Amino acid sequence: MVSQEQRRRQLAREKFLRQQQRRTDARRKARMRNAVIASALGVVLIGSLALYTTGVLKDDDKTNAGAEVTQSASPSKAPDPCDKPAAGKVKSETWKKEPAMTIDKSADYTMKLATTCGDIDIALKASAAPHTVNSFNFLAGKGYFDHTTCHRLTTNGIYVLQCGDPTGSGSGGPGYTIPDENLKDKSLKDNIYPAGTVAMANTGQPGSGGSQFFLVYQDSQLPPSYTPFGTVSEAGMTVLKKIADAGESTGAGDGAPNATVVINKATVTKS
Secondary structure, three states, X not given: OOOHHHHHHHHHHHHHHHHHHHHHHHHHHXXXXXXXXXXXHHHHHHHHHHHHHHOOOOOOOOOOHHHHOOOOOOOOOOOOOOOOOOOOOOOOOOOOOOOOOOOOOOOOEEEEEEEOOEEEEEEEOOOOOHHHHHHHHHHHHOOOOOOEEOOEEEOEOEOEEEEOOOOOOOOOXXXXXXXXXXXXXXXXXXXXXXXXXXXXXXXXXXXXXXXXXXXXXXXXXXXXXXXXXXEEOHHHHHHHHHHHHOOEOOOOOEEOEOOOOEEEEXXXXXX
């Protein structure tokens, strides 16, 4: 027969075991909750970095946002789909003032980028972005873009190839700036720059465009702060997709193209 004292001890021991089990369960649940929180914070951090990386298309003495992203191990490079650049040197001439207006705003103009990866033809919007088209007409006539590299390809969040910097560093320009134009273009809906759009890069400040521009190869969400001044032809889009498919050098979604993209010659013609 169990004595009263033995029964009291048994009940106390069972109570202690129940308390221990509850504490163990609480610690396990806490670990699971913390793991979920840490995972969620990781997703937020990655999303924030993506937004920070994709929210800007910069030039003229501004550091590219992609430099802030910790780079992963370099991916294996795809074969270079482009040819070797034509012989020649990049020009370093700059100008203090925006060129005088010489284009006919009512006429049709086309810019042809003869690149190592193929020709990219662009229908320019002279009436909607006359300062921009006039500047490109001037710079192309001076051979400013000839033998320059397209220095930046983004493959995450926004999908663009950026060109127009003779230094290839992302900080070069012609010495002058041009005003923003055509920011309410009917093609820009819901802050989307559709595939085929050609637009000006800038520092993030109004009226800070120079010579750098970007070509959108896939619909990209961007604020309407970058002058859209041209549309790539269907054949030109095929060239852009070839460049994009070769990827970029960092593996982080923002870096130099793996393809050797050099503008051998840029010309602007009036139709």
